[in-house]
Amino acid sequence: MELTKELFTRLDPTAGVIEGKSVSARRLSDLKGLFADEAAFDQALQEGDPVIYETSGVESASGEGDLHYAAGKILPGKIGREYFMTKGHYHAWKPAAEVYIGFQGRGVMLLESEDGRQVELVPLEANSIVYVPGNTAHRTINIGDEPLTYIGIYPARAGHDYGSIAVKNFAHVVVEVDGEPRLMKREDFLKEIAINKEL
Numbered sequence: 001m002e003l004t005k006e007l008f009t010r011l012d013p014t015a016g017v018i019e020g021k022s023v024s025a026r027r028l029s030d031l032k033g034l035f036a037d038e039a040a041f042d043q044a045l046q047e048g049d050p051v052i053y054e055t056s057g058v059e060s061a062s063g064e065g066d067l068h069y070a071a072g073k074i075l076p077g078k079i080g081r082e083y084f085m086t087k088g089h090y091h092a093w094k095p096a097a098e099v100y101i102g103f104q105g106r107g108v109m110l111l112e113s114e115d116g117r118q119v120e121l122v123p124l125e126a127n128s129i130v131y132v133p134g135n136t137a138h139r140t141i142n143i144g145d146e147p148l149t150y151i152g153i154y155p156a157r158a159g160h161d162y163g164s165i166a167v168k169n170f171a172h173v174v175v176e177v178d179g180e181p182r183l184m185k186r187e188d189f190l191k192e193i194a195i196n197k198e199l
């Protein structure tokens with residue numbers, strides 16, 4: 001056992017923060033291009049640049065077999081009909097899997113295969129555990145009306161690949177339909193937005 005490693009931290013499950021760790025905030029402007037409804041995005045940005053989510057991680061161990069973990073908090077809200085969400089990512093080391101554990105709020109995880117053909121929407125809420133397989137794009141989404149808090153645990157060498165998502169985004173969106181979250185193909189939702197704009 002290497003006692004030089006950080007063996008203990010404490011999580012504030014309401015704040016979604018690992019105590020004593022610096023918190024990184026992602027604001028709306030950091031998610032440019034990721035929400036489907038660009039007009040709604042521009043309007044929300046004009047009204048302010050709200051924090052969409054925050055993360056704080058324990059990522060000091062870097063040996064073979066080591067683990068990293070990070071806490072996250074996604075604020076409640078929507079851009080147009082699309083719920084507040086993380087950027088989403090692949091792992092830079094693609095085979096790396098990850099385990100998410102929910103603490104508070106009502107969320108879902110959008111999981112997609114690289115070609116976008118396989119998709120799963122998995123609940124992430126208090127006392128639920130989600131296994132994200134390797135080679136899978138994953139995005140966390142707050143579908144409730146209070147902050148969603150969770151942690152993710154992943155191999156130290158996993159890394160984050162946000163670039164692929166920035167280029168092609170997810171093939172699916174999670175949007176509100178009659179007060180409930182619904183999984184839709186992005187292209188179908190974009191058509192709906194275009195039709196509504198013409199009306």
Ligand SMILES: [Fe+2]
Binds near residue numbers: 090091098154
């Ligand atoms: Fe991840």
